[in-house]
Amino acid sequence: MNNVITFRKAALSVVVSTCLLGASGLTSAYAGENLGSLKMASDNNLCLDLASNKLDVTFNTCNKSDSQEWYYDFVGNSGTNFFLKNKEKGSTWCLRAFKTSLIKMDSCQGAGYTASRTWQHQTLLNGNSLLRNKYIGDMGKVGHYLFNDNGQLSLDRKNLDEAPEWQTDAPLPEKKLTKAVGNKKIALLITHFDGKKPANSDVIKQAVFGDKNDFTSLRQHVSLSSRGKLTLSGDTFSDINLGPMPNHCDTPRLRALIAKKAAEKGIDLSKYDSVFTEMSANPKCTNAAIAALPGNFILSNGQGHKYWMWTHEFGHNLGFGHIDALKSCSASKNLVQIDGSCTRTSSNATDKTDTMGGGGGHLYPANYQYLLGWLDSDSVPLAGKTAARYTLAPLWQQTNGLQALRIARKDGSYLVLEYRQPQPGYEDWSKEDSVVRGVTVRSYKVNDKQQVSNTIIDMTPGSQSVAKDTLDAQLMPGKSFYDELSGRIISVETVNARGAVVTVSSSKFKD
Numbered sequence: 001m002n003n004v005i006t007f008r009k010a011a012l013s014v015v016v017s018t019c020l021l022g023a024s025g026l027t028s029a030y031a032g033e034n035l036g037s038l039k040m041a042s043d044n045n046l047c048l049d050l051a052s053n054k055l056d057v058t059f060n061t062c063n064k065s066d067s068q069e070w071y072y073d074f075v076g077n078s079g080t081n082f083f084l085k086n087k088e089k090g091s092t093w094c095l096r097a098f099k100t101s102l103i104k105m106d107s108c109q110g111a112g113y114t115a116s117r118t119w120q121h122q123t124l125l126n127g128n129s130l131l132r133n134k135y136i137g138d139m140g141k142v143g144h145y146l147f148n149d150n151g152q153l154s155l156d157r158k159n160l161d162e163a164p165e166w167q168t169d170a171p172l173p174e175k176k177l178t179k180a181v182g183n184k185k186i187a188l189l190i191t192h193f194d195g196k197k198p199a200n201s202d203v204i205k206q207a208v209f210g211d212k213n214d215f216t217s218l219r220q221h222v223s224l225s226s227r228g229k230l231t232l233s234g235d236t237f238s239d240i241n242l243g244p245m246p247n248h249c250d251t252p253r254l255r256a257l258i259a260k261k262a263a264e265k266g267i268d269l270s271k272y273d274s275v276f277t278e279m280s281a282n283p284k285c286t287n288a289a290i291a292a293l294p295g296n297f298i299l300s301n302g303q304g305h306k307y308w309m310w311t312h313e314f315g316h317n318l319g320f321g322h323i324d325a326l327k328s329c330s331a332s333k334n335l336v337q338i339d340g341s342c343t344r345t346s347s348n349a350t351d352k353t354d355t356m357g358g359g360g361g362h363l364y365p366a367n368y369q370y371l372l373g374w375l376d377s378d379s380v381p382l383a384g385k386t387a388a389r390y391t392l393a394p395l396w397q398q399t400n401g402l403q404a405l406r407i408a409r410k411d412g413s414y415l416v417l418e419y420r421q422p423q424p425g426y427e428d429w430s431k432e433d434s435v436v437r438g439v440t441v442r443s444y445k446v447n448d449k450q451q452v453s454n455t456i457i458d459m460t461p462g463s464q465s466v467a468k469d470t471l472d473a474q475l476m477p478g479k480s481f482y483d484e485l486s487g488r489i490i491s492v493e494t495v496n497a498r499g500a501v502v503t504v505s506s507s508k509f510k511d
């Protein structure tokens with residue numbers, strides 16, 4: 001299954017296409033969390049329960065017993081697929097679909113496909129959720145959980161319209177990206193075509209692995225962005241002749257050619273988590289590079305000397321797509337309304353703080369760090385339902401303090417607020433830059449393919465031409481916005497070198 005997206009990337013002035021591939025091989029899982037009861041929204045006096053044989057499942061009147069208490073555990077490194085477990089049965093038992101109408105508890109590790117024990121969810125605008133079994137879905141059914149008149153659970157409905165809505169006491173998991181921690185081993189292949197001068201392998205090697213900590217390598221960038229949680233290592237293989245320059249830019253054919261030539265050189269690519277290939281610039285390739293989204297390869301079209309090309313493309317490998325922008329929202333003197341009045345730009349969007357939006361080599365935004373397991377929910381908390389004041393610490397500059405704040409929205413997306421201050425290297429902002437004088441506001445939502453596209457929200461509509469209006473997108477001290485999808489008003493009170501003070505309330509705004 002290939003999913004090819006083509007966008008133009010402002011900073012590199014090139015078109016980059018990306019391909020959907022499988023996940024990386026890093027290990028460890030997110031911890032499970034309690035959901036409380038699982039109820040049909042259509043009859044929320046009935047809770048999913050164990051039947052008397054403690055293997056089948058049925059619906060009974062809600063009574064808060066352990067057999068009606070459910071929790072989830074992500075499957076492996078997945079941030080979207082989860083097991084459903086029952087408190088009475090314990091953590092080694094998982095809810096499993098055997099057929100479209102046979103759903104019962106089974107050993108989590110026993111025979112049969114993991115997919116049959118794998119569940120996914122979608123949050124609806126009304127706050128209810130749809131639940132889907134991956135195995136039944138993979139078999140071509142809609143795969144959603146249905147409760148029919150006989151008390152029988154069934155997953156065989158053809159139409160999503162028939163899927164029931166569910167309610168849980170605690171929210172179903174926020175979808176995350178495939179966790180990326182530990183060490184990733186990269187094979188860097190410096191290749192060229194017949195008659196083309198090979199690239200300087202020392203220069204390419206520096207841009208990827210950079211022995212020097214002088215802010216010019218992907219390795220150091222990732223180490224700082226991830227706070228040391230993801231490290232890159234690997235080997236560089238130079239002088240690989242790929243033969244005549246192809247008269248195409250077909251990703252699978254190029255990858256097959258590279259694999260063949262690497263094997264002829266005795267390079268065992270199976271020993272590596274990822275393969276990065278520098279090729280001579282091919283006029284048939286109109287991209288700076290091609291990268292898996294998410295996945296484990298990058299093909300550079302003669303651009304490997306730029307470390308910020310690698311940080312952008314490696315972002316694709318981690319699951320980051322190109323960004324969107326929300327602009328031209330209606331605004332009064334001190335309040336911007338984030339609602340249907342805004343215009344969404346889904347290509348050519350610019351966010352100076354995001355390398356996926358033409359932000360060059362700046363460190364990855366806070367929500368990417370959270371979604372990859374580099375920051376936890378203590379440092380990137382979810383705003384509570386009651387009005388509160390939060391202090392955002394400058395990103396990367398304090399080990400305690402909030403690194404960002406998330407706000408849940410009715411459509412399953414989240415707002416995220418982050419604050420940056422100048423520091424040497426990748427975050428070398430001018431003191432005058434709006435990035436360090438205000439708070440950056442984005443929305444995001446992870447999809448079932450473990451991809452995320454950030455949306456920068458312009459908090460200063462009309463300050464510049466529409467094309468450039470996100471260059472000063474930050475929410476400044478004394479300013480507020482109302483977000484229709486969360487029902488919240490968010491204000492920045494003050495900013496200084498130590499942090500940004502923001503308030504989140506649901507009370508009516510008084511201008």
Ligand SMILES: [Zn+2]
Nearest residue numbers: 009016312316
């Ligand atoms: Zn790209």
